[in-house]
Amino acid sequence: MYERGRELMLKINEIKKSFGKKAVLKGISAKFPQGKTTVIVGPSGSGKTTLLRSLDMLVTPDSGTLDFDDLHLDFAKPISNKENKELRDKTSMVFQNWNLFPNLTILKNITASPIFVHHVAKEQAETNAHNLLKEVGLDEYADAYPDELSGGQQQRISICRALAVKPEYILLDEPTSALDPESEMMILKMLERLAKEGQSMIMVTHNMQFAKDAADKILFVENGEVEFDGAKDAFFSQSSIRVKEFLQGISLK
Known part of the structure; x- marks a missing residue:
């Protein structure tokens, strides 16, 4: 287990994944800083969950690379059980x-x-x-x-x-989507507390209020590609027509 305080960075480069003839991830590159909360957003079917699951190999990409400290994975080559375990020892879904x-x-x-x-x-x-x-x-x-x-x-x-x-990173796939509003609020407050404590988190969610309150970074994914990658303030003040359309379609409670 890595010591808290060490500067780590989970990085992916040109990650691609297809299911049959459908290309779900089309060469995604991103960095996920340690001690920060990265929120992945985008319309349904955009590839968000596939991307998240690629980060601990619940889904194995067809190509691209993943780097985490001294671990380097090239998905165009076979991944050993040892490498798989080393990655999963650092993440939890x-x-x-x-x-x-x-x-x-x-x-x-x-x-x-x-x-x-x-x-x-x-x-x-x-x-x-x-x-x-x-x-x-x-x-x-x-x-x-x-x-x-x-x-x-x-x-x-x-x-x-x-x-x-x-874990060094907690990966969360829509953790409140199946809950009633009161339970959802309790979970989100728990996650906000973890974010303030410096727990590294990568979360797929449609809850824009959580993104505004707790995220450090936003990754906006659409059609298997990254449309925005940056700080949350920049995302919510974005002049991009597509980002504005997306935000207008979601109720900020």
Whole structure:
């Protein structure tokens, strides 16, 4: 695990991905600074989720490169299991629908990866898990099962699970899209707190208010290409006709 404070940068260059004859990513290059929150936005079907999943190889690009400190991946060549594991050791994904293991207690959901993948001692993993649960006000549910919790509670647990492995970057794919407004607000406040604490995050979302409040950088993707890459203030004051059209089509609550 990398030490906090080291200057890291996750970089991709000319990432391409097709599914059959459909080109989903058409040569995307971007940098994701450490300790910052990058929000990926764009219309539905633009390639946002495919791009996000390429960053920890849930989707393997057809070509292009990824660099993260001393790790260099060239997707035009076979990626070894060792390289795959090294990348995933530095990232942790939070999905739309939380994906908790239904047959495991909340505590075991959070400690499974630290214990069995990262070889953390069980006692230490459980202590860390309880500390995370206390931060989100859910420690009383440590011995409960996922179906005993609401969707918003389960999503908070999934974020605790992602944090439990102490990733350099948390990747979030529309983490509030399946939630009611009240639960959504609780999750967004949690993510804003993590952003202020300097947790590196890359998040796909349609919630422009979160982008305005918490993002450091905006990546606007459309038709598999980057239309904007820069600071959030520059994005929201953009004179680009396409960006203006996009923003006007989304309600800023």
